[in-house]
Amino acid sequence: MEEITEIKNITADPYAYCRKYKDETGKKIVGYTCSYTPEELIYAAGALPFRIFGTNQDIRLADANLQSYCCSLVRGILEEALSNRLDFIDGVIFPHTCDSIQRLSDIWRINVKQKFHIDFVLPVKLNTASARQYLFDILEKLKNDLERALSVQITDATLADAVKTYNQIRALMKKLYALRVQRPAIISGRDFHSIIKAAMMMDRKIFLKTIEKIVTQIETSDRKVISGDKRLVLAGSVCSHPEIYDIIEQAGGIVVGDDLCTGSRYFEGVMDENVSPMEAIARRYLNRPVCPAKHNGLTNRGENIIRIVRESKADGVVFLLLKFCDPHAFDYPDIKAMLDKENIPCMLLDMEEQLPAEAQLQTRFETFIQIL
Amino acid sequence: MKKKILEFLKLILIFSFGKVKKFTLRFKKTKTMKDMMIVYYSEAKAAPLTGKKVAWITSGGPVEPLIAMDIIPVYPENHGAMIGAAKMGGGLCEKAEAMGYSSDLCSYARSDISCATVNGGPIGGLPKPDMLICCNNICGTVLKWYEVQARYFNVPLFILDTPICHTQYTPEIARYVRSQFDEYFAFLESACQKKLNYDRLNEVLLRSFQTQVLWQEILDTTRSKPSPMTAFDAFFHMALIVTLRGTPEVVDYYTELLKTMKDRAARGIGAVPNEKYRLLWDNIPIWHRMRWLSKEFASHNACLVADTYTSAWCGTLKYVKGDNPIDSMAEVYTRIYLNIGVDEMAKMVIEMIDKYEVDGLVLHSNRSCKPYSFGQLDIQKIVERERGLPCLMIESDMVDERSFSEGQISTRIDAFMEIIKERKEKSKK
Numbered sequence: 013m014e015e016i017t018e019i020k021n022i023t024a025d026p027y028a029y030c031r032k033y034k035d036e037t038g039k040k041i042v043g044y045t046c047s048y049t050p051e052e053l054i055y056a057a058g059a060l061p062f063r064i065f066g067t068n069q070d071i072r073l074a075d076a077n078l079q080s081y082c083c084s085l086v087r088g089i090l091e092e093a094l095s096n097r098l099d100f101i102d103g104v105i106f107p108h109t110c111d112s113i114q115r116l117s118d119i120w121r122i123n124v125k126q127k128f129h130i131d132f133v134l135p136v137k138l139n140t141a142s143a144r145q146y147l148f149d150i151l152e153k154l155k156n157d158l159e160r161a162l163s164v165q166i167t168d169a170t171l172a173d174a175v176k177t178y179n180q181i182r183a184l185m186k187k188l189y190a191l192r193v194q195r196p197a198i199i200s201g202r203d204f205h206s207i208i209k210a211a212m213m214m215d216r217k218i219f220l221k222t223i224e225k226i227v228t229q230i231e232t233s234d235r236k237v238i239s240g241d242k243r244l245v246l247a248g249s250v251c252s253h254p255e256i257y258d259i260i261e262q263a264g265g266i267v268v269g270d271d272l273c274t275g276s277r278y279f280e281g282v283m284d285e286n287v288s289p290m291e292a293i294a295r296r297y298l299n300r301p302v303c304p305a306k307h308n309g310l311t312n313r314g315e316n317i318i319r320i321v322r323e324s325k326a327d328g329v330v331f332l333l334l335k336f337c338d339p340h341a342f343d344y345p346d347i348k349a350m351l352d353k354e355n356i357p358c359m360l361l362d363m364e365e366q367l368p369a370e371a372q373l374q375t376r377f378e379t380f381i382q383i384l
Numbered sequence: 385m386k387k388k389i390l391e392f393l394k395l396i397l398i399f400s401f402g403k404v405k406k407f408t409l410r411f412k413k414t415k416t417m418k419d420m421m422i423v424y425y426s427e428a429k430a431a432p433l434t435g436k437k438v439a440w441i442t443s444g445g446p447v448e449p450l451i452a453m454d455i456i457p458v459y460p461e462n463h464g465a466m467i468g469a470a471k472m473g474g475g476l477c478e479k480a481e482a483m484g485y486s487s488d489l490c491s492y493a494r495s496d497i498s499c500a501t502v503n504g505g506p507i508g509g510l511p512k513p514d515m516l517i518c519c520n521n522i523c524g525t526v527l528k529w530y531e532v533q534a535r536y537f538n539v540p541l542f543i544l545d546t547p548i549c550h551t552q553y554t555p556e557i558a559r560y561v562r563s564q565f566d567e568y569f570a571f572l573e574s575a576c577q578k579k580l581n582y583d584r585l586n587e588v589l590l591r592s593f594q595t596q597v598l599w600q601e602i603l604d605t606t607r608s609k610p611s612p613m614t615a616f617d618a619f620f621h622m623a624l625i626v627t628l629r630g631t632p633e634v635v636d637y638y639t640e641l642l643k644t645m646k647d648r649a650a651r652g653i654g655a656v657p658n659e660k661y662r663l664l665w666d667n668i669p670i671w672h673r674m675r676w677l678s679k680e681f682a683s684h685n686a687c688l689v690a691d692t693y694t695s696a697w698c699g700t701l702k703y704v705k706g707d708n709p710i711d712s713m714a715e716v717y718t719r720i721y722l723n724i725g726v727d728e729m730a731k732m733v734i735e736m737i738d739k740y741e742v743d744g745l746v747l748h749s750n751r752s753c754k755p756y757s758f759g760q761l762d763i764q765k766i767v768e769r770e771r772g773l774p775c776l777m778i779e780s781d782m783v784d785e786r787s788f789s790e791g792q793i794s795t796r797i798d799a800f801m802e803i804i805k806e807r808k809e810k811s812k813k
Contacts, residue, residue: 077761079779081488081751106550111524114548115758118726121550122762133547135560136520136527142567143545146560153556307527307543310535336488338754342528345484346535 013229015222016203019210026213030062030100033215040162043101045089045116046109047278048134048303050151052174052293054105055216056166057158062101063212066092068252068365077119083336084365085250086112093124103128103161108136110305110339128161130154137307138298148294155290171289177216178283184223185211185279189269191230193324196266197237198230201257204267208274241266242384245321248332249303249340250274253367256332263377269324271317277301304339313343314350321356327384329358357384399433402426415637417623424628428456429511437514437576440533442526443626445519445544446568446717448592451630452585453572458510459627464492467499468671468783470506477784490752491783493529500536513537515575519544521723523755542571546718550725553718561714582710589709592630596698598638599625603698605645606689607740610654611662612645615688616678617655619669622694629697656687661804664736665691666763667748667756672785680794684801690740692733696721699732726759730766737771744804749779774807776800
């Protein structure tokens with residue numbers, strides 16, 4: 013598919029895409045580090061929201077600021093910033109996530125010169141009246157901060173357009189997920205991963221058109237896909253090693269759903285177009301499936317994963333645990349117990365900066381898939 | 385059934401022991417920390433007999449409303465320190481790892497989570513909680529840890545969410561935290577089925593602030609040369625400011641301690657016999673190597689005179705404003721040392737360097753505490769730049785003793801002290 017090739021070219025070298033985009037459109041680019049960033053506001057301010065993923069390769073500079081027990085995501089992001097490879101970014105937003113990202117924001121502020129640096133300190137709990145009020149308050153503050161930083165006015169009209177555009181993108185992504193559940197092999201795991209990454213980087217209007225075409229083509233395609241593969245759900249933070257999808261497929265599995273930050277957590281939730289845009293945006297962030305650094309009840313994460321397994325008719329769950337990621341590591345044993353109770357098999361894959369050798373990893377997946 | 389009777393008899397024993405101890409303590413002129421902790425833990429453990437409620441609370445959490453409600457506060461972190469000091473951390477952490485908890489997680493949390501299931505550790509486990517109070521002003525880890533315990537014990541969890549003040553304490557944060565205090569009071573009232581007496585709370589708060597003033601004065605006696613106490617002493621004496629600030633007994637204890645330290649200072653008695661070098665400590669102590677480290681530094685005639693850890697329990701007194709102590713609580717609890725940006729932390733470290741006139745900075749890079757440790761390398765750079773002070777970073781863990789190498793650390797301390805000695809010699813010339 014031509015569109016997928018286009019997307020893969022962009023995600024293979026996102027920095028080149030951004031530089032070119034800036035030259036051609038003159039638009040500003042705002043970097044961010046977590047899917048709780050209200051991208052809608054950046055979009056409404058006329059800038060491109062760009063999710064920073066960092067690098068897994070050649071860490072030379074970040075080790076002078078971060079100890080060995082820091083996760084590869086945070087280290088990789090800092091490396092990119094310190095090495096000036098992110099110089100096309102006009103400013104950066106740090107939503108409060110975990111202890112490590114919290115300190116990353118400080119270290120970045122001290123060491124990286126940027127036009128602006130906004131801390132968006134989200135509430136950690138989302139299920140109380142005062143937390144909801146606080147989220148409304150800081151969304152307003154973020155709007156003001158962005159207006160000042162980008163010297164623009166964020167109007168109700170641009171906000172309404174943002175809500176509509178993001179709703180359309182998310183609806184199509186949901187559709188893509190649903191199509192994958194019906195015909196898993198219709199699109200490879202790696203391509204799927206690229207689409208999600210592109211959604212966090214590309215000009216959103218253009219991405220909307222691209223994803224529309226992809227969904228239509230898949231919907232109307234009469235290509236028969238017979239797949240006897242075992243159906244898997246991935247759970248974790250970000251998947252920084254897309255080759256995992258290939259290895260799973262070689263081992264006789266296929267990913268049919270996920271609870272990932274580079275996945276459904278980024279898309280879930282529709283904004284109500286009948287209320288004020290700011291309220292609609294806030295409500296979605298309060299109601300979308302939580303990341304483990306947020307609190308919305310004691311069992312909701314496990315329940316959500318079980319729901320995803322049921323809805324996607326999956327045979328098992330693979331936990332991708334990023335080494336040194338505290339919030340996910342704390343949740344894992346109790347969620348595993350919840351899955352055990354439901355007779356949903358799962359396996360745990362510890363992810364370091366580098367993946368284990370491919371053959372070894374494939375054997376591990378094969379062993380797991382065989383018991384399904 | 386037999387087990388239950390035994391459990392009950394054990395409780396009666398603990399209860400009577402605590403009562404006797406408390407009674408005899410009344411007539412004792414100088415109360416020791418050990419005495420006070422025995423009374424405290426036996427009262428807490430005997431809670432099922434006395435009908436008192438037990439709340440587990442994080443070390444940075446507001447304990448005053450619990451005291452005002454006659455709820456017994458219990459601190460898993462203080463317990464963690466005890467486990468570490470007893471060198472029982474490795475075993476309990478290993479047990480948590482067998483339960484599925486990664487070995488990279490906080491060792492306070494790991495040892496507490498496994499201890500709850502086996503009643504292990506130096507005091508046979510903590511009394512079961514009736515409720516959990518989690519204030520995230522110290523880290524995000526406590527949220528995850530308390531969620532685990534709330535599921536395990538099936539008791540209500542209150543989260544006091546204090547957004548980090550990277551560069552400022554905003555009006556939005558102030559409003560949010562203030563309104564959560566009302567939610568906190570309502571939570572306690574519903575858990576205890578009785579009303580909170582606000583006069584009593586004000587009284588407890590004023591006493592708590594008074595205790596914090598006392599604690600700061602105690603820490604400040606180390607400005608004397610030689611210093612009458614070391615940071616290792618402060619790590620020991622801090623247990624009460626953490627657990628029971630706001631009670632009259634603690635005021636008595638610290639008043640007495642302050643008198644002793646002032647007296648020692650006046651008479652020129654140093655904690656380290658030949659104090660020649662003064663050092664500042666950063667981060668949570670390495671509980672399993674307290675005595676060892678203390679001897680190591682003393683052998684170089686070096687005294688750790690101050691630290692960023694124990695002072696965290698009195699560092700926000702400057703935010704007590706107006707005559708309504710309840711309204712000050714939001715700011716006091718939100719702007720603590722760990723809940724601010726690294727640059728502001730560095731500023732405070734430099735203030736301490738000047739105030740206590742230290743010759744070097746020792747940073748414990750603590751694998752268990754990411755919000756305390758990430759940013760330390762920047763603090764180190766800032767200190768070296770602004771004050772030209774030698775710094776030593778020791779990577780270790782506060783509770784898990786399994787990977788500590790005395791030989792390696794000893795060599796590094798020797799080298800660090802050499803630099804300090806040379807530098808001091810030079811500055812004399």
